Amino acid sequence: MKQKIKKKTYLTSRSEVQNLDLLENNLCEISLDWITVNGIFHAEQFINKLHDNNWALQDELDGHPIKFGLKRINSNGELLEPHNIATLIRNKGKNKKQGNWRLETSNHIESSKEKQEILAVIRLFDDAHITRLDIAIDYINFANAGMHYRFYKPNVKQYWIKERNGTIGTIYCGSSGSTVQYRYYDKLKERNAKKARIPPNIKSWERLEVKLRGKNTLNWLAETKKALVYFKCPDKVKLDDEKITTKAMLEYLINHPERLNNKDLSKGTLAKYRKLLKQNKGLDNRLALIAMNKLDKKAESLRQEINSFLNDNELKEVS
Numbered sequence: 001m002k003q004k005i006k007k008k009t010y011l012t013s014r015s016e017v018q019n020l021d022l023l024e025n026n027l028c029e030i031s032l033d034w035i036t037v038n039g040i041f042h043a044e045q046f047i048n049k050l051h052d053n054n055w056a057l058q059d060e061l062d063g064h065p066i067k068f069g070l071k072r073i074n075s076n077g078e079l080l081e082p083h084n085i086a087t088l089i090r091n092k093g094k095n096k097k098q099g100n101w102r103l104e105t106s107n108h109i110e111s112s113k114e115k116q117e118i119l120a121v122i123r124l125f126d127d128a129h130i131t132r133l134d135i136a137i138d139y140i141n142f143a144n145a146g147m148h149y150r151f152y153k154p155n156v157k158q159y160w161i162k163e164r165n166g167t168i169g170t171i172y173c174g175s176s177g178s179t180v181q182y183r184y185y186d187k188l189k190e191r192n193a194k195k196a197r198i199p200p201n202i203k204s205w206e207r208l209e210v211k212l213r214g215k216n217t218l219n220w221l222a223e224t225k226k227a228l229v230y231f232k233c234p235d236k237v238k239l240d241d242e243k244i245t246t247k248a249m250l251e252y253l254i255n256h257p258e259r260l261n262n263k264d265l266s267k268g269t270l271a272k273y274r275k276l277l278k279q280n281k282g283l284d285n286r287l288a289l290i291a292m293n294k295l296d297k298k299a300e301s302l303r304q305e306i307n308s309f310l311n312d313n314e315l316k317e318v319s
Helices: 015-019 043-052 112-122 187-193 214-230 244-255 267-278 286-308
Strands: 027-040 055-061 064-070 086-090 100-105 126-140 158-162 168-173 180-186 205-213 231-234
Touching: 027 286, 043 055, 043 064, 043 086, 043 112, 064 112, 100 112, 126 214, 126 286, 180 187, 180 214, 187 205, 205 214, 214 231, 214 286, 231 286, 244 267
Parallel strands: none
Antiparallel strands: 027 100, 027 126, 055 064, 064 086, 086 100, 126 205, 158 168, 168 180, 180 205
């Protein structure tokens, strides 16, 4: 008699769940960090189903449910933490009467049971589709830590958030409402601020996040690789063989990547220095190459995990 094979529930291999206790330097981890699934959902019809899967009603409007939260509950029915594992929200605007809802999770899922409680709701959606998807690239205990990397992406606005001591805490590349946005920040400092568990062997932890919306979620792999192409660190030693005028301009642009736009430079000048920066003149892209190699190895498992949120449908890459 053949043994029945249990179908795998795809869970992200998140650093904070599995890998932080490893005594390892130069650890690069890539994971699915956030996912939003939209669809038509009839909440009142499935109240009992939601309750059976630990979804708690959190908000109503005119007696109708508009928000549920998935809770982490132990075998004795005790609430383990106050924060939602996932949230189910009725969308506002023109589609609200048609039952347009979204399920979103920052993917702090710790068991197959929790994943199944999320999938149980998505299976009740009509026209389930992903509208937001974030990929996180974590750099833990790297020798050159210190928020030294920048985004060298022409004609895209950047926002820098500095700490009180003047150091860079977070860099955003692209606006919050755009379909593609990059974020680079000190994850260790963030966890310290939230008083989260941090194993003593973690000395540094920086994260690059790629946030995708709309049709760009279909191209999550290509867009993540594109983000890594722009992710570089100044290395002025590489400028020693350049002409003094070229060297001066490159040093300025390396220190001020936000100036890589047609407003500050002519089209021809921008093209010239964009080409030089693409060739990594004065720049170090070693962390990006490490992540690129890791991404290639993990792409299939990430693809399967993303598709698992869509039941039998697949989120396919656009060629």
